[in-house]
Amino acid sequence: MGRSWAGISGNLMASWYGVLPVELRHVTQLSFVTALAVTDLLRPLVASPDSLKIKWPNDVLYDGRKLCGILVQTEALDEGLGIVIGIGINVTDAPDLEAYGTTALNVITREPHDAIDLLQHFDPLFTARLGSWQKDGFEATAQEWLSQAYGRDRICLINHENTPVEGTILGLDGFGALRIEDRHGHIHTVSSGSVTYTDTPCS
Structure with a gap:
């Protein structure tokens, strides 16, 4: 489908494929379904389960560092949508990313884990x-995602319709877009783009 996965030997890189009778506008929801399954997997393995957070829209972080990435892609078929969900979990080592820090499961737990x-x-x-x-x-x-959402306890910054907006995370809408409330009480819906998280706690 036009993209390839590259990673470090020993890390978990896997894809799931299925044909589902789902509308294209609902496919984004599968990122959150998958992220919750990832935290289900990792929670029993780490010393501080509450440090596992899901960063909108498709990353799992531990103590603010990226531990897992998720990618969902589709193809139109006569019988429905062909859906590929790719996950990459840093098990043995973590790649360097410019956006924020990374970590690996073996580093967190100080124990060896096998990707298979x-x-x-x-x-x-x-x-x-x-x-x-x-x-x-x-x-x-969506409700369970919100309980594990990264940054819900602090002020975040978005670029909404080419205008910078500060606000707090309210949750997800019915399609998986992020809902943010600004200091004036206005609610903004973000379906794409980046969110920056400040060190300022929510009041």
Whole structure:
């Protein structure tokens, strides 16, 4: 589908493919479904589970450092949408990124972990999360994402319609876009682009 994955030997790099009868506008929801399955996997392994956070729209962080990335792509088929969900978890080592720091599971836990073993444990967790999303809809997923959302306790900065806006995270809309409330009480919906998180706590 036009993109390739590259990573460090020993890290977990995997893709799931399925054909689902879902509208294209709802596909973004699968990033959050997958991220919750990743935190389900990692939470029992780390000393401080509350340090695991999900950064909108598709990263899992530990103590503010990127531990996992998620990518969702689609192709139109007669029977529905062909969907590829790629995940990359830093297990043995972490690549250098300019945007923010990175970390790896073995560094966090100070214990060796095997990517294949992690993938085998991840599979039923993802299947359960996907099944819940298909059965119950997105609302429960969105609420659980908010409980683990990175930056919800601080002021964040966005560029909304070419205007910089400061605000706090309210949650997700029905399509997975980020809802932010500014200091005047106005709500902005961000469907793409970057969000910058300040060190200023929410009042």
